[in-house]
Amino acid sequence: MNARPTPELTSGAKSALLAYAWPGNVRELRNVLECALVVCEGQPIGVEHLSLRGGCDVAASTTADLRVLERTVIEQVMREVSGNKMRAAQRLGISRTQLYGRLRKYGLQN
Numbered sequence: 607m608n609a610r611p612t613p614e615l616t617s618g619a620k621s622a623l624l625a626y627a628w629p630g631n632v633r634e635l636r637n638v639l640e641c642a643l644v645v646c647e648g649q650p651i652g653v654e655h656l657s658l659r660g661g662c663d664v665a666a667s668t669t670a671d672l673r674v675l676e677r678t679v680i681e682q683v684m685r686e687v688s689g690n691k692m693r694a695a696q697r698l699g700i701s702r703t704q705l706y707g708r709l710r711k712y713g714l715q716n
Contacts, residue, residue, distance in 0.1 A: 613646050618653045626658050637675065644679055645686075647697060677712040680705075684714065 615623070619642075628634055642655040680698065687693040695705040709715050 613643065613648060614650045616650050616652045619651050619656055622653050622656055622658060640675070641679065641682075644683060644697060673712075676708070677714070680708055680712065681714060 623635070623638075638656055638658060639651075641657055642651045646652070646655045680694070683694045683697050684691075687697065691702055691705055691709075695702045698705065700708075
């Protein structure tokens with residue numbers, strides 16, 4: 607199992623999170639933070655990693671279904687790395703074998 611240290615929030619990110627209206631309540635906060643964890647790549651989470659205006663597909667999701675969330679995050683990361691599976695697996699904190707299994711599971715193979 608890949609154990610990654612949990613990134614910290616910058617002061618700017620904390621301020622942005624506190625100032626946001628949170629129309630989706632705790633569910634939206636959770637989704638925004640999960641998306642930020644994917645895109646920050648182990649660095650402290652800054653304002654640039656937060657998608658408070660609906661820029662991230664994950665943040666726009668209002669479902670509690672973790673399968674949908676996982677599929678959305680994998681799709682987004684695959685787009686960001688232009689389909690490079692090694693980089694996607696690294697960014698997601700999983701092995702390439704695990705990534706291949708999830709791509710098959712969600713029908714995301716190209």
